[in-house]
Amino acid sequence: MQGYVQVYTGDGKGKTTAMLGLALRAAGAGLRVYIGQFVKVGPSSEDTAVKSFLPTVTMEQYGPDGLIKPDNMDEAINITQQGLEKARQALYCGEYDMVMLDEINVAVYMGLLKVEHVLELIHKKPQNVELVLTGRYALKEVIDTADLVSEIGDVKHYFNNGVGSRIGIEE
DSSP states (O other): OOOOEEEEESSSSOHHHHHHHHHHHHHHTTOOEEEEEETOOSOOHHHHHHHHHOTTEEEEEEOOSSOOOGGGHHHHHHHHHHHHHHHHHHHHSSSOSEEEEETHHHHHHTTSSOHHHHHHHHHTOOTTOEEEEEOSOOOHHHHHHOSEEEEOOOSOOGGGGTOOOOTTTTO
8 A cells, every 4th residue: 555644734623533533444444553642641532432442543642741831841842752753663663554643733833843853754654654644733844745735724613602622522
């Protein structure tokens, strides 16, 4: 199988959801999937579902406890760098057909990773591995290098009316 580079970006809700739908489809086809979630930590409904129902999908998180602020920036950078190394290993080890790096664009935007790190992953990607990158703020260099880019726009969102995250919908 020829692997391509997909990017899901934009200000709208649904980038991670689209990625997870693709992971579900891949798992249903018997593909082995690795999901690395940057800047996320803690249990989530998607993590529970992946572990319970998708044995061919591995999911790991690379985020510091709590919000990333100036006082824990060094910790956040360190954890993100460790996540980048795990992502490299997943991409190059030959064990996975698809490698998905959730919120990696946000990690670059926040200064936790350099865009050069992401471009290196793209350029050195094995030919048979599908690479999926998500998160707002995808840089032009990443967009120009990708094979498929979907920009998810924010037309209307109930968060603007004070509705918080809901278990099973946003969490």
